Amino acid sequence: MEAVSLERAESIVAKWKNKKGNLIMILHDVQDAFGYIPEHVARRISRLLDIPLARIYEVLTFYHYFKLNQPGKYKIAVCMGTACYLKGSPEILEELKTILHVEEGATTSDGLFYIECVRCLGCCGLAPVMAVNGTIYGNLKKGDVVDIISRYSKEG
């Protein structure tokens, strides 16, 4: 598995090797490929580009876009935009955290679910809203959450 990802990382680096300001582009491509930036890939990039690992992590941690941990199979995005917030999305988030025993920005120990908060999913009329891998669930009530989660858990 590591060997495969390193090979992939090397081809990404090769693609951008001679371009100026290539680090961010490479990190974007790596995240697209793996869903996050694995540490061993970051180390390999460091060696290939001769950029200190410290600098790479400065970039990785500066931009919220980059993820350092493997995201869950199902990415749950809870909308915290104004409309959703007022309509009770903090309660939805709390319910998710209680059911899944995981904090925001982290993945459940079985690797299935990852919770993140987003600012707007573009369907404020359905507030409060959450999305699971892009599928929108709107007009949510606290009690709906457990049903939605169990549907995905069953699929595994």
Next chain:
Amino acid sequence: MIQATINQKPVTVPEGTSILQAARQVQVKIPTLCHHPDLPPTAACGICIVRIEGTKKMLRACCTPIENGMKIITHDPEIVEVRRTVLELILSNHPNDCLKCGRNQSCELQNLAADFGIREELFTKFIGGIPKDDSTNAFVIEPDKCIHCGRCIEICQEIQGVWALSFLGRGFNSRFAPAAGQKVGDSPCVVCGQCASHCPTGAIFEKDDTLKVWQELQNPDTFCVVQIAPVVRVAIGEAFGMPPGTNATGKLYTVLRRLGFNAVFDTSFAADVTINEEATEFVERFVNGKGPLPLITSCCPSWVIYLEKQVPDMVDYFSSCKSPQQISGLLTKTYYAEKMGIDPSKIVVVSIMPCTSKKTELTRTEEMFASGYQDVDYSLTTRELARMIKQTGKDFVNLPDSEPDHMLGDYTGAGVIFGTTGGVMEAALRSAYSFITGEKLGALEFEDIRGLKGVKELSVEIAGRRVNVAVAHGLGNVMSVLNRVREARAKGEPSPYDFIEVMACPGGCAGGGGQPYGVTDDIRAKRAQGLYQDDRDKQFRLSHENPYVQKLYAEFLGEPLSHKAHELLHTHYVKRMPG
């Protein structure tokens, strides 16, 4: 030249001068916190704000070049109030641990809080609760005490080129730490301690071993021996109000005896032994072709870690000779113990070093136990010794001078200049010249490799052959030298240098990470001058002329690079894979 006014007084300064520097012309000290004269301004803290006269606009004096016609006001009630608020905000994220903090009374934040008369906490306290990192033997990192000035990052990344520390995250959540969640001990860190000596607060602080040393001194069953490194003698006085560069050798010997040490040795003696070995090693390689050139010095443990981790293809160039600290400890527990009839298992060797890295050298390889025991038991920084002296109320400045214990205590001028950049090379060249030609150098002083230039070069003729040497200090200056060697090697050409000296810290040990706080290039130069003066004053200025060294070889080691010398005084290095 730029003409402007500061507090209505005219100033004329060269273009590019910052408002902060220009203010000195009119005897104004603008308060600073993140600024350090060694480093480019980071403009992180905002304490140094000043105002353009007649406007509301405030500028940061550290990073704003003064311009023609500028009218600067450095102090008015509003500016002082803003500075106070900045300070209060910083303090709202800083623990109130001052009484039990290592930097108590030497903390730049505490000094400002005192100057500004901060008596209340107006903002809600928020402390991050990030755990300490004590993964090295050299220093402890306490992120909660960090004020985000960025000095440690600047020195680690830009000056040292080590890149162990990084500024992670952003805004309120930013923190300084090694990449990828590593502990600093697993990072590229070389424990040079420059971060600790540049930190304005106690966020990075040497591991304090003074309590353990006190216990050993009070233990009636131990025989405590101390050795002092060359450059400690010209720096420790600063902790007692003496000017930098004041030579306090005799007072140090006295105070160490009065602290309870049974024997007082000088690491400069061991430096003379190192030179006998290393200069012989150079002659073997240069004249007799036994081993690759360039020979690279290895007395600086941070430099050893750096080369092993970052440049493993060059490990074979290292001198195999141990550092003076280790040689002194080893000889104490073998030669001295034998001659004096002391059971070496009872001997405790303490070294006083300008350095945090020497603490990790104590257990670097199994060869650091060549006496059958740990050759050096504890290594204290200059700062730690200063604290011990203060604890006992010894009036350091007025102490009488005394002599070291002679067997491992008397040193030559060559041994003592080990403590500054270029000194090891100069000492080695003095002896190597004699070893090769059988004659003594006319002029012993090599001005070209003295001073604070990052990379210094010298070419000397010895017996009709040119010896090309390079001296680098501040690890960020090293790669340019090594890359020239690599390029020549790749082309199959001879190395552009025959002998390379590297010391990790800017200024060499004179600017070591364990030295008294507040170092600048001016102070580094004064400490070096103190050593050069000591050298000039010495009867013997070549390491191999040291009568006690000659006695040591005659009675114990045989000759330089003998089988016994190899067994005891030499070590090996490891090619470590970069992380």
